[in-house]
Amino acid sequence: MSLQQELGALAVDIAHEAGALARRRREEGVSIAASKSALADIVTEADREVENLIRERIAAARPGDGFLGEESAAERGTTGITWVVDPIDGTVNYAYGIPSYAVSIAAVSGEPDPREWQALAGVIHAPALGELFHVVRGEGAWLGGQRLKVNAEVNPAGSLLATGFGYDPATHAAQLEMLGRVMPLARDIRRIGAASLDLAYVAAGRLDGYFERGLHPWDHAAGVLLVEEAGGVAAGVPGSAPTREMTIVGSAELVARLSAIVFAGAAGNKATTP
Template identity: 40%
Template sequence: MEHEGACGAVLTERLEKAISIAREVGAFVLEYVHSVQHIEAKSSPIDVVTEVDKEAQTRIVEELRRSFPEDTVWGEESQEPLEDFSHTWVIDPIDGTSNYIHGLPFYAVSIAYFLEGTPVLGVLYAPALQELFWALRGEGAFLNGKRITVSRTTLLHEAIVITGFPHTRRRFEVLAPIYGYILGECQALRSFGSAALGLAYVACGRCEGYLQLGVSFYDVAAGVCLVEEAKGVIRELSGRPWSYVSRSLCASNGHIDLTAIVRQVLPEEVVATLR
């Protein structure tokens, strides 16, 4: 029990620091929302990064390294791949950069902490919306200081489902039958352009599910912790357990099983590829 208490104190210290950093960097990001000067393409012309992303990441990384020199700190804009998930900070300085560039409010500073491969701490701050989400493994999930849980909706026709539309035609064509089914059966299908906020909205009960093909761990790590601590369920689209190597994600309130829809709509051989 003493060991558990010590571990809890370590994580609480990190949570408090992550919240402080997210607020400070969020204020910086919001200040420059209408002053973006330079936009670069990364993997494709629609996968972009700004000088604000880079400066935001620099500020987060420097503060975390100063506070916790024993931890690994890695950000989306880091050049080297991440291989160590043992005691590791994973940062997405602005999840929803395209929204940010266009002045849409759906973007967030995302900070997660992995312990032995599992995200055990997640902080999301959406500065344009003034919403701070955080979760700590075993302690629950919160929005602006109030505990949150997933919705109790059990019927698909009463549910709102969120997705992140794939950037490639091939992935969109794979998911198109699922989109068609959901559009015909649920109350609404939405895309906010931020995987982090999509998961946060599942966690706080605003929506019942989130699904995406072609997602990276840094986009969703904090959100995964939020959903699980809010009593939701995280899986790959195939229904297999999610991990940091997964490239698909399906989150739900635990009452509406979106992975069952995937298996119902798509051929078995296609489902098997949805890692």
């Protein structure tokens, strides 16, 4: 078994256990632990409990690896492998009882920075939906035993796109303005509320493309690898991998079209800013 396969198998095993815990805690009732960047950006007790479980399982299996999680401080390891984890992506959905939430786990090599790392394996598990997406670099992207493929052609009727919005109200006007510029390219827009599922759905061909500003590394580490192994492309600002500044995924043609629209508008905004 290769290193990537070993990491992928471990991620799947841990995701099953973590997803079961998240679903059980949701059925028992959700307790809000805190807010993060904004009042609407919440953390539940289950987020922390699930992340602790994932961290403990990884430490037991691979004690030298690093860890970068949403709910805890980053830790550098000694092996060159870092686990990038979102214990419950879509926390607001989770708190409201909407089933579109997921456990996202990725193993990456190199610096724990999406501009520098190489993702080796990942899993996105939506326990309330009964779906587990998994990926190993060089071996394709999968939903159970079904191999996934990004929609390669841009539909003349327009592309089914997904996006998201930040929790800070100060960002909403710019995000809505960007959405308005993108709409001529779209058949319709979806707002699922969990970036990991948006990315998994692009890999599965359920969405044609996805774009969003403000994602953290744990939001997209597993999902970007899924898209790439399903034949798609992931980009950030021109010439960069996905970062907090921008994440765009889809077929190569669609990503090029979206990037041209998104960044042409951004350049125009800078030009008119006093």
